[in-house]
Amino acid sequence: MTLINLSxxxxxxxxxxxxxxxxxxxxxxxxKAVWLLHGYTGDDSAWIRHANIEEIARKHDWAxxxxxxxxxxxxxSNFIPYYSFFINEYIPKIQSLLPISTDASDNYxxxxxxxxxxxxxxxxxxxxxxxxxxxxxPIVDIEKFRNNPKxxxxxxxxxTIFDSPKKIADxxxxxxxxxxxxxxKVLTICGDDDYMHEDNxxxxxxxxxxxxxxxxxMAVDGDHSWNTWVGNIDNVMNWFEK
Amino acid sequence: MTLINLSxxxxxxxxxxxxxxxxxxxxxxxxKAVWLLHGYTGDDSAWIRHANIEEIARKHDWAxxxxxxxxxxxxxSNFIPYYSFFINEYIPKIQSLLPISTDASDNYxxxxxxxxxxxxxxxxxxxxxxxxxxxxxPIVDIEKFRNNPKxxxxxxxxxTIFDSPKKIADxxxxxxxxxxxxxxKVLTICGDDDYMHEDNxxxxxxxxxxxxxxxxxMAVDGDHSWNTWVGNIDNVMNWFEK
Amino acid sequence: MTLINLSxxxxxxxxxxxxxxxxxxxxxxxxKAVWLLHGYTGDDSAWIRHANIEEIARKHDWAxxxxxxxxxxxxxSNFIPYYSFFINEYIPKIQSLLPISTDASDNYxxxxxxxxxxxxxxxxxxxxxxxxxxxxxPIVDIEKFRNNPKxxxxxxxxxTIFDSPKKIADxxxxxxxxxxxxxxKVLTICGDDDYMHEDNxxxxxxxxxxxxxxxxxMAVDGDHSWNTWVGNIDNVMNWFEK
Amino acid sequence: MTLINLSxxxxxxxxxxxxxxxxxxxxxxxxKAVWLLHGYTGDDSAWIRHANIEEIARKHDWAxxxxxxxxxxxxxSNFIPYYSFFINEYIPKIQSLLPISTDASDNYxxxxxxxxxxxxxxxxxxxxxxxxxxxxxPIVDIEKFRNNPKxxxxxxxxxTIFDSPKKIADxxxxxxxxxxxxxxKVLTICGDDDYMHEDNxxxxxxxxxxxxxxxxxMAVDGDHSWNTWVGNIDNVMNWFEK
Numbered sequence: 031m032t033l034i035n036l037s038x039x040x041x042x043x044x045x046x047x048x049x050x051x052x053x054x055x056x057x058x059x060x061x062k063a064v065w066l067l068h069g070y071t072g073d074d075s076a077w078i079r080h081a082n083i084e085e086i087a088r089k090h091d092w093a094x095x096x097x098x099x100x101x102x103x104x105x106x107s108n109f110i111p112y113y114s115f116f117i118n119e120y121i122p123k124i125q126s127l128l129p130i131s132t133d134a135s136d137n138y139x140x141x142x143x144x145x146x147x148x149x150x151x152x153x154x155x156x157x158x159x160x161x162x163x164x165x166x167x168p169i170v171d172i173e174k175f176r177n178n179p180k181x182x183x184x185x186x187x188x189x190t191i192f193d194s195p196k197k198i199a200d201x202x203x204x205x206x207x208x209x210x211x212x213x214x215k216v217l218t219i220c221g222d223d224d225y226m227h228e229d230n231x232x233x234x235x236x237x238x239x240x241x242x243x244x245x246x247x248m249a250v251d252g253d254h255s256w257n258t259w260v261g262n263i264d265n266v267m268n269w270f271e272k
Numbered sequence: 273m274t275l276i277n278l279s280x281x282x283x284x285x286x287x288x289x290x291x292x293x294x295x296x297x298x299x300x301x302x303x304k305a306v307w308l309l310h311g312y313t314g315d316d317s318a319w320i321r322h323a324n325i326e327e328i329a330r331k332h333d334w335a336x337x338x339x340x341x342x343x344x345x346x347x348x349s350n351f352i353p354y355y356s357f358f359i360n361e362y363i364p365k366i367q368s369l370l371p372i373s374t375d376a377s378d379n380y381x382x383x384x385x386x387x388x389x390x391x392x393x394x395x396x397x398x399x400x401x402x403x404x405x406x407x408x409x410p411i412v413d414i415e416k417f418r419n420n421p422k423x424x425x426x427x428x429x430x431x432t433i434f435d436s437p438k439k440i441a442d443x444x445x446x447x448x449x450x451x452x453x454x455x456x457k458v459l460t461i462c463g464d465d466d467y468m469h470e471d472n473x474x475x476x477x478x479x480x481x482x483x484x485x486x487x488x489x490m491a492v493d494g495d496h497s498w499n500t501w502v503g504n505i506d507n508v509m510n511w512f513e514k
Numbered sequence: 515m516t517l518i519n520l521s522x523x524x525x526x527x528x529x530x531x532x533x534x535x536x537x538x539x540x541x542x543x544x545x546k547a548v549w550l551l552h553g554y555t556g557d558d559s560a561w562i563r564h565a566n567i568e569e570i571a572r573k574h575d576w577a578x579x580x581x582x583x584x585x586x587x588x589x590x591s592n593f594i595p596y597y598s599f600f601i602n603e604y605i606p607k608i609q610s611l612l613p614i615s616t617d618a619s620d621n622y623x624x625x626x627x628x629x630x631x632x633x634x635x636x637x638x639x640x641x642x643x644x645x646x647x648x649x650x651x652p653i654v655d656i657e658k659f660r661n662n663p664k665x666x667x668x669x670x671x672x673x674t675i676f677d678s679p680k681k682i683a684d685x686x687x688x689x690x691x692x693x694x695x696x697x698x699k700v701l702t703i704c705g706d707d708d709y710m711h712e713d714n715x716x717x718x719x720x721x722x723x724x725x726x727x728x729x730x731x732m733a734v735d736g737d738h739s740w741n742t743w744v745g746n747i748d749n750v751m752n753w754f755e756k
Numbered sequence: 757m758t759l760i761n762l763s764x765x766x767x768x769x770x771x772x773x774x775x776x777x778x779x780x781x782x783x784x785x786x787x788k789a790v791w792l793l794h795g796y797t798g799d800d801s802a803w804i805r806h807a808n809i810e811e812i813a814r815k816h817d818w819a820x821x822x823x824x825x826x827x828x829x830x831x832x833s834n835f836i837p838y839y840s841f842f843i844n845e846y847i848p849k850i851q852s853l854l855p856i857s858t859d860a861s862d863n864y865x866x867x868x869x870x871x872x873x874x875x876x877x878x879x880x881x882x883x884x885x886x887x888x889x890x891x892x893x894p895i896v897d898i899e900k901f902r903n904n905p906k907x908x909x910x911x912x913x914x915x916t917i918f919d920s921p922k923k924i925a926d927x928x929x930x931x932x933x934x935x936x937x938x939x940x941k942v943l944t945i946c947g948d949d950d951y952m953h954e955d956n957x958x959x960x961x962x963x964x965x966x967x968x969x970x971x972x973x974m975a976v977d978g979d980h981s982w983n984t985w986v987g988n989i990d991n992v993m994n995w996f997e998k
Contacts, residue, residue, distance in 0.1 A: 032764035032853060033563070038757065038781065039313065044424065045343055046315040053853060055764065071281065073288040079517070082564060100342070101287055101351075109343075109351050109432040127758060127779060129852060182286065190351040190432060273523065274611060275805070280516035280539065295611060297522065321759070321810060369516060369537060371610060523797065528908065529827055530799040555765065557772040584826070585771055585835075593827075593835050593916040666770065674835040674916060 031055055031084045038123065042115035043100075050074045050096045052087045053128060061093040063130040064270065065160075067104065067141030067148045070183055074098035081260045086267050093130045103172075104148025105201055107191040117156060138270045140164040142259040147172065150203050150216070157212040164217040164266045166259045167224050170233035173198050180225040204236055216245045217269050219262050221252030273297055273326045280365065284357035285342075292316045292338045294329045295370060303335040305372040306512065307402075309346065309383030309390045312425055316340035323502045328509050335372045345414075346390025347443055349433040359398060380512045382406040384501040389414065392445050392458070399454040406459040406508045408501045409466050412475035415440050422467040446478055458487050459511050461504050463494030515539055515568045522607065526599035534558045534580045536571045537612060545577040547614040548754065549644075551588065551625030551632045554667055558582035565744045570751050577614045587656075588632025589685055591675040601640060622754045624648040626743040631656065634687050634700070641696040648701040648750045650743045651708050654717035657682050664709040688720055700729045701753050703746050705736030757781055757810045764849065768841035769826075776800045776822045778813045779854060787819040789856040790996065791886075793830065793867030793874045796909055800824035807986045812993050819856045829898075830874025831927055833917040843882060864996045866890040868985040873898065876929050876942070883938040890943040890992045892985045893950050896959035899924050906951040930962055942971045943995050945988050947978030
């Protein structure tokens with residue numbers, strides 16, 4: 031197993047951008063890749079500091095790529111055009127540096143909380159790049175998240191990213207799905223004590239209607255915390271493996 | 273010489289925040305500290321990747337602290353309340369972790385470009401924390417910087433931080449100086465080919481009138497680039513030493 | 515919580531030496547310190563990559579210091595005088611850099627496998643520096659370890675460190691204990707499927723006779739692997755807390 | 757430019773092994789590679805902390821790979837079988853991870869002091885892997901280095917690596933050259949105040965006779981220190997470029 035920390039200056043974000051990655055030692059010229067996104071307040075080291083990511087990479091023989099998100103909600107804003115950066119610059123850059131496959135069938139994307147939102151949005155808009163996506167306690171309704179008193183994000187910070195009702199609407203997962211009609215495998219997981227549990231149930235019902243057998247929902251115990259995500263990341267990876 | 277990379281979760285910025293620092297080996301219980309700020313597009317590793325910071329620390333027997341700025345212009349904005357974070361959380365945190373003095377007479381602050389702006393602003397508003405400040409090719413007039421066609425920062429990004437004429441005015445160095453009347457030693461340096469050379473000459477004339485012998489200006493060759501900053505960082509540090 | 519990676523040039527080892535450390539955010543001027551040693555083939559990142567060390571530090575409000583061992587068996591050899599370095603240079607260096615207590619009553623040391631041997635040896639010889647020590651699957655008989663067919667260390671490598679029968683004898687934990695008669699609290703843990711289980715049972719019997727109530731043994735399930743150490747590190751830390 | 761820090765567990769060295777590397781951003785599927793070795797007391801960050809390696813990589817559009825040496829003298833010993841590791845495991849591993857060419861004509865190797873010795877030895881024995889080699893103040897006679905009172909390495913440490921007169925003889929560069937008759941381009945550089953200057957002059961005379969026009973010697977000012985290596989690394993890279 032190789033643990034990689036890399037930093038490069040991005041033209042989109044006008045700064046150095048950090049990635050943590052693990053790559054197996056089994057001699058393949060190209061590995062399947064899991065893109066694993068962190069939530070609000072995290073950085074590229076968040077997943078590796080909480081879960082045994084190397085063990086997962088070893089078990090499945092996958093590379094796992096963990097970018098930093100800078101609290102940008104995986105979205106384009108005036109301060110950080112993150113989404114455009116991610117699709118147009120970041121994915122090709124990592125694919126040129128590391129021995130990973132570029133086939134959609136070999137690329138999966140997952141994330142927790144804000145990272146779950148990001149994974150679902152990125153996958154819904156890019157089924158040519160990813161064949162499976164998983165959200166762990168994803169923020170599935172950003173407007174409700176903004177107004178939820180339990181949300182850790184201040185409204186004024188949220189509003190610097192989603193700065194108009196139209197922008198919120200354009201970035202709602204349900205609307206993106208209805209626009210794009212993506213064909214791919216989707217998994218969501220949510221703990222029964224999560225403060226966004228109700229939002230997740232509604233989203234589950236929506237995807238169940240539209241994706242039918244391509245959609246899986248795992249009801250789990252727990253709240254909106256790393257305990258839930260660390261406790262279920264193995265199940266997510268096993269679902270990717272199927 | 274000890275090279276330190278540290279990361280901690282800040283309550284102000286709602287994320288992990290990185291610092292690179294060097295601390296000498298000479299057995300002092302408290303070292304003098306230089307806070308060295310990077311410019312737009314940099315991160316906490318910018319200075320150590322361009323200049324021989326360890327050699328400087330060894331020569332002067334100082335700790336050198338290099339925080340990341342996240343393109344936040346060392347200012348409070350809705351997306352990143354950087355200035356408040358820096359004064360209220362960051363400085364005390366680093367002083368609690370590392371063996372450095374908390375006396376203003378033992379603390380100097382410097383930076384290049386956007387970091388020069390940051391160093392001057394922070395010092396002007398906090399002469400109880402810093403006794404000397406140096407700007408290398410500092411952005412001394414943020415409004416002119418915003419409108420300068422050679423500026424690397426897009427106007428819409430600038431406007432997410434300084435989002436009103438009043439906020440620009442409040443954050444102009446000249447206005448801060450006139451409000452605060454800080455008593456401390458100030459050095460500015462600017463290359464003759466810098467695209468903000470004229471702004472720096474005007475700022476030099478302003479500080480010369482108000483600070484008199486407490487102000488030093490070094491006219492140097494060069495443009496707005498690392499070549500100029502690496503070429504003059506020794507002079508800046510020698511001026512701190514005096 | 516602050517995560518720290520530091521590297522400094524040591525005069526003993528003639529190289530840069532790396533440490534990973536975590537320090538809580540609770541505002542103490544000095545934290546209790548746990549020195550946590552890794553086993554053969556590890557490095558300073560081994561513990562933090564396998565177990566949730568930050569969670570432990572948060573729960574107990576302790577700093578946790580993880581040095582690299584360079585496969586030197588925490589012992590003095592012609593190639594690496596590690597033990598002398600650790601006692602004479604490393605501990606004082608870290609105590610001068612980070613906000614940790616120097617009282618023996620505030621310092622605990624633990625390690626797994628080769629790190630368990632190291633922790634026990636260092637503590638037995640320095641009860642003025644450490645008040646409690648824990649070995650997780652420690653190598654308690656280095657001669658049997660050398661000759662055990664399941665040992666991952668080649669004999670010729672072992673022999674570069676312990677290069678004579680006298681040196682092996684001098685470094686056997688039982689002999690060190692009999693020489694030093696250390697008064698401190700000792701815990702050992704060993705899995706029932708560990709290939710050094712029998713050695714650990716004999717060592718348990720030895721310490722039970724000599725240390726009586728100051729000694730604790732935890733019989734656990736498992737083999738000689740990270741599964742066992744990650745599964746029991748919380749118990750070790752809780753024992754330190756008592 | 758991408759800055760990469762990677763660590764992987766090597767089967768040869770039974771530990772995690774660190775590499776620092778820089779890779780350009782110019783979109784090539786394979787870059788030429790310079791393998792840049794550090795000297796005694798250094799580690800994989802030594803070159804990047806002293807010289808502006810990223811600037812060099814940018815200028816020449818090369819990847820630059822900087823492995824750690826662990827004071828092993830780039831040689832096989834009982835404690836660390838470094839040479840075998842480097843050739844059999846390390847080079848293929850890095851070539852499988854990063855986008856670099858495997859053609860000898862695209863691979864150059866250089867180093868300073870002990871790293872100069874290592875670069876010359878590795879190149880002399882592997883002209884199928886490297887087409888050019890440069891030694892900056894190389895240790896060209898290891899026996900004289902062992903006995904030189906100015907040598908920073910203790911004799912007993914040296915003797916753990918080169919543990920017999922035969923082993924010293926087998927590892928002398930002149931003897932390796934005479935055995936292998938390598939055909940490749942060689943550059944050596946030595947400062948006039950270097951404590952191994954005389955050894956370097958003799959080696960220069962030897963290579964001049966055997967390699968004729970394939971050999972270049974640069975006489976430079978300076979002693980055996982980073983000042984000399986940083987001051988001449990651009991010249992070395994320009995010579996590789998020719």
